[in-house]
Amino acid sequence: MNLLGKKVKNRYMSRNPKFDYLPDQDRYFSYREQPSYKFNIIGCGNIGREHMKVTMMEERATIYGVYDQNPSSIEEAERLFSTLSDHSLVKYDSLQAACHDPEADGLIICTPNYTHIDVIREAVKSGKHILLEKPMATTLRDAYEIMQLAKDYESVFQIGLQYRYKAIYAESIHETLERKAIGDVKTISMTEHRIPFLDKVNQWNKFSKYSGGTLVEKCCHYFDLMNLFAQSKPVQVYASGNMAVNFTDFTYNNEQADIIDNAFVTVIYENDVRANFNLCMFSPTFYEELVICGDKGRLKASENEDFLSAKRPRNHLEILCGEEKPSRLMTPAYPDHIETSGHGGATYYEHVYFIDNIENKQTTTATVEDGLWSVLVGLAAEQSIKLGKAVMIEEILKESQVTI
Structure with a gap:
């Protein structure tokens, strides 16, 4: 009997060490797919290691090598990889070597925000597939240069705006944009309440000049979702916010931290959709919420992680349609091993679609x-806070001499 005549893929089973005693010819339900691609990770901090873990879990690719200027990050990446694979990692001593090794098919770039432009300038010379972590840059000029570099790039060039693939947002996109469950979108409201920024090597995320500012570094995910649900381009942004609690007395290399920890952002779109975003980064929980009101109903989605022993569903989605059609209450979720792999499973599916893109399959990646x-x-939101007034997108583009 040929057990591999039909491959049954269950990645939870294939990665489960309980079945490691089985020879390959006896794996059927626990069949482990042989990777077709090799990726190098550039930047091995928390998010770099998350990309490592989900690459190995997804199985169609493997991590071939790593590059990071911080020796401790390399050591931690090696430690993690040893639990995921019997192979050893190639450790590169330069960005050039990591980008241009012919053994690697793709590059996963997870370096600090302000370094993205320089890394990309080198990475595109390789012609390899590229997955660039968010935010793509810290200035409009740099983001525009990256867009121009990617414009005629023959390989995949994907931006790491993976929140589109969280269970609650994937279902919200389907219900709002595909099923039109709430009719035409009129208003969008998003909330993120969470703990402060985590520690980073050289603490770069505590300074706007390195991160782009809190509303670029952390909130570009939500602005991407707002833009997506609006199905239009923003024309005006007004924001208020300040540094109320976090890092008010934090200095590093004699430099005072300057990132805001709370904000309210209002965005008006070309099609007259209104959107707002509520940020608090001194909350004792991780809580996200999306509320979309259309002309035929209301959608609310939320994700919660509050660290309490009294458990409740992590995810919630409701669609209320009054008397016109049925309303629904749902708990969108992925298998637990996927949701706990990083960002509610979003990073895992980001990799699924990265490889799908490489294989010329249709995806909805950013x-x-x-x-x-x-x-x-x-x-625009960061600038609005500094100026204390609404900012027109057209004016920002003009100031930066950028035409989109």
């Missing part, structure tokens, strides 16, 4: 232009 617009809204 384009490089989508990445630019998510950064642009964040930059």
Whole structure:
């Protein structure tokens, strides 16, 4: 009997060490797919290691090598990889070597925000498939340059705006944009309440000049979703926010931290859709919420992680349609091993679609232009806070001499 005549793929089973005693010819339900692609990770901090873990879990690719200027990050990446594979990692001593090794098919770029432009300038010379973490850049000029570099790039160039693939947002996109469950979108409201920024090597995320500012670094995910649900381009942004609690007395290398920890952002779109975003980064929980009101109903989705022993569903989605058609209450979720692999499973599916893109399958991944617009809204919001007034997108584009 040929057990491999039909391959049954269950990645939870294939990665389960309980079945490691089985020879390959006896794996059927626990069949482990042989990777077709090799990726190098550039930047091995928390998110780089998350990409490593989900690459190995997804199985169609493997991590071939790593590059990071911080030796401790390399050591931690090696430690993690040893639990995921019997192979050893190639450790590169330069960005050039990591980008141009012919053994690697793709590059996963997870370096600090302000380094993205320089890394991309080198990476595109390789012609390899590229997955660039968000935000794509910290300035509009740099984001525009990256968009131009990607414009005629023959390989895949994907931006890491993976929140589109969280269970609650994937279902919200389907219900709102495909099923038209709530009719035409009129207003969008998003919330993120969470703990402060985590520690980073050289603490770069505590300084706007390195991160792009909180509303670029952290919130570009949400601005991407707002832009997507609006199905239009933003024309005006007004924001208020300040540094109320976090890092008010934090200095590093004699430099005072300057990132805001709370904000309210209002965005008006060309098609007259209104959107707002509510941020608090000194909350004792991780909570996200999306509320979309259309002319035929209301959608609300939320994700919660509050660290309490009294458990409740992590995800919630409701569609209320009054008397016109049935309303629904749902709990969108992925298998637990996927949701706990990082960002509610979004990073895992980002990799699924990265490889699908490589294999010329149709996906809904964020384009490089989508990445630019998510950064642009964040930059406009940061500028609005500084100026204390609404900012027109057209004026920002003109100031930066950028035409989109």
